[in-house]
Amino acid sequence: MPILVMKFGGTSVATLDRIRRAAKRVGREVANGYDVIVIVSAMAGETNKLVGFVEETSPLYDAREYDAVVSAGENVTAGLMALTLQEMDVPARSWQGWQVPLKTTSAHAAARIEEIPPANILKKFDEGMKVAVVAGFQGISPEGRITTLGRGGSDTTAVAFAAAFEAERCDIYTDVDGVYTTDPRITSKARKLDRIAFEEMLELASLGAKVLQTRSVELAMRYNVKLRVLSSFEEMSDDAGTLVCAEEDIVESNVVAGVAFSRDEAKMTLQGIEDRPGIAAAIFGPLAEAGVNVDMIVQNISDGGTTDMTFSCPVNEVKRAEKAMAEAKAAGLIDFAGLVADTDVCKVSIVGIGMRSHAGVAAKMFQTLRDEGINIKVITTSEIKVSVLVDRKYLELAVQALHDAFGLDKAA
Numbered sequence: 001m002p003i004l005v006m007k008f009g010g011t012s013v014a015t016l017d018r019i020r021r022a023a024k025r026v027g028r029e030v031a032n033g034y035d036v037i038v039i040v041s042a043m044a045g046e047t048n049k050l051v052g053f054v055e056e057t058s059p060l061y062d063a064r065e066y067d068a069v070v071s072a073g074e075n076v077t078a079g080l081m082a083l084t085l086q087e088m089d090v091p092a093r094s095w096q097g098w099q100v101p102l103k104t105t106s107a108h109a110a111a112r113i114e115e116i117p118p119a120n121i122l123k124k125f126d127e128g129m130k131v132a133v134v135a136g137f138q139g140i141s142p143e144g145r146i147t148t149l150g151r152g153g154s155d156t157t158a159v160a161f162a163a164a165f166e167a168e169r170c171d172i173y174t175d176v177d178g179v180y181t182t183d184p185r186i187t188s189k190a191r192k193l194d195r196i197a198f199e200e201m202l203e204l205a206s207l208g209a210k211v212l213q214t215r216s217v218e219l220a221m222r223y224n225v226k227l228r229v230l231s232s233f234e235e236m237s238d239d240a241g242t243l244v245c246a247e248e249d250i251v252e253s254n255v256v257a258g259v260a261f262s263r264d265e266a267k268m269t270l271q272g273i274e275d276r277p278g279i280a281a282a283i284f285g286p287l288a289e290a291g292v293n294v295d296m297i298v299q300n301i302s303d304g305g306t307t308d309m310t311f312s313c314p315v316n317e318v319k320r321a322e323k324a325m326a327e328a329k330a331a332g333l334i335d336f337a338g339l340v341a342d343t344d345v346c347k348v349s350i351v352g353i354g355m356r357s358h359a360g361v362a363a364k365m366f367q368t369l370r371d372e373g374i375n376i377k378v379i380t381t382s383e384i385k386v387s388v389l390v391d392r393k394y395l396e397l398a399v400q401a402l403h404d405a406f407g408l409d410k411a412a
């Protein structure tokens with residue numbers, strides 16, 4: 001039998017009624033001839049509640065016990081989903097991560113999947129079971145402790161199962177009906193994409209589009225797992241949702257596929273640093289050790305002696321960055337005249353594999369922002385994306401203007 005992986009996010013299993021609705025969809029795929037692996041999230045809000053319990057009980061908690069607690073939400077939905085399927089006469093049973101076993105590293109709260117031996121589940125399929133319901137987000141470490149994969153990790157569980165079982169497809173059921181050209185809350189002209197390339201999705205996910213965990217897209221790209229993002233609230237049809245797939249499987253697309261943004265960015269500038277070999281390492285080493293997620297980096301041209309170094313990071317990491325830099329200065333690792341933090345910026349990016357073969361995309365972006373009177377503070381580019389930092393008050397305007405300028409409301 002061909003295998004299909006179906007993943008249901010928290011809103012899709014938020015109530016018993018919704019679990020029933022999800023189970024019906026699973027039943028239909030069984031009727032279509034698939035053996036199905038269902039990956040479930042915790043009921044909406046459950047994981048947050050459990051995280052809250054842990055933090056209240058023990059502010060400097062033991063990460064192993066954090067995982068023991070926060071993985072529990074998925075255990076409940078896995079069992080309930082299996083029961084619901086059984087009530088519908090679909091042969092099903094639940095698995096917790098350790099029972100599969102889904103083997104991970106020991107990095108608690110952010111573990112990485114190492115291996116999913118398919119034998120146990122395949123044996124059950126051979127014996128006539130139709131659906132394996134697996135608790136998402138969790139696994140087992142080499143030490144035999146329960147681990148979790150980081151928030152949003154059930155997406156990654158689903159893709160990893162699809163790869164391990166060579167599934168025909170991995171369907172991710174969620175509360176939106178697909179991947180959009182940008183957030184529909186920012187512009188009503190946002191359009192659902194029928195297909196998007198892995199690389200584009202990866203950029204959009206890491207740039208702030210929250211529909212899929214970034215790691216799940218990385219994994220899908222590495223193993224060429226076809227991913228479909230679709231709503232569990234709408235009727236099923238074969239062309240529903242958005243297919244995330246290899247570039248070769250996309251016939252026509254716009255030069256720019258989407259406009260992404262992240263609202264809470266900060267721009268930090270170290271002024272008057274020495275221009276010598278090793279200075280970047282001396283700055284970004286301590287920042288990395290302090291857990292600051294540096295994104296854009298720009299080093300100015302120097303007059304021979306000193307220069308400025310600008311970087312961006314999430315706004316809630318500014319304090320940590322300032323502390324790391326002050327400590328590095330006190331320890332004599334670096335010297336600087338000043339550290340200026342601008343905490344009122346956001347990042348707006350255009351993404352598209354078509355940029356590789358089209359000139360003038362960046363120029364058009366800059367002209368569009370100029371026409372709106374928006375000043376650009378930092379620019380970075382890659383092969384398939386251009387990102388700018390602008391004042392946060394311009395976020396909506398910038399996204400809307402770029403969406404219009406690149407004609408994203410119309411299909412290619």
Ligand code: ASP
Binds near residue numbers: 047151153
């Ligand atoms: N329940 C976990 C979370 O809320 C994992 C997931 O749903 O993907 O982060």
Ligand code: MG
Binds near residue numbers: 009211213
């Ligand atoms: Mg999610």
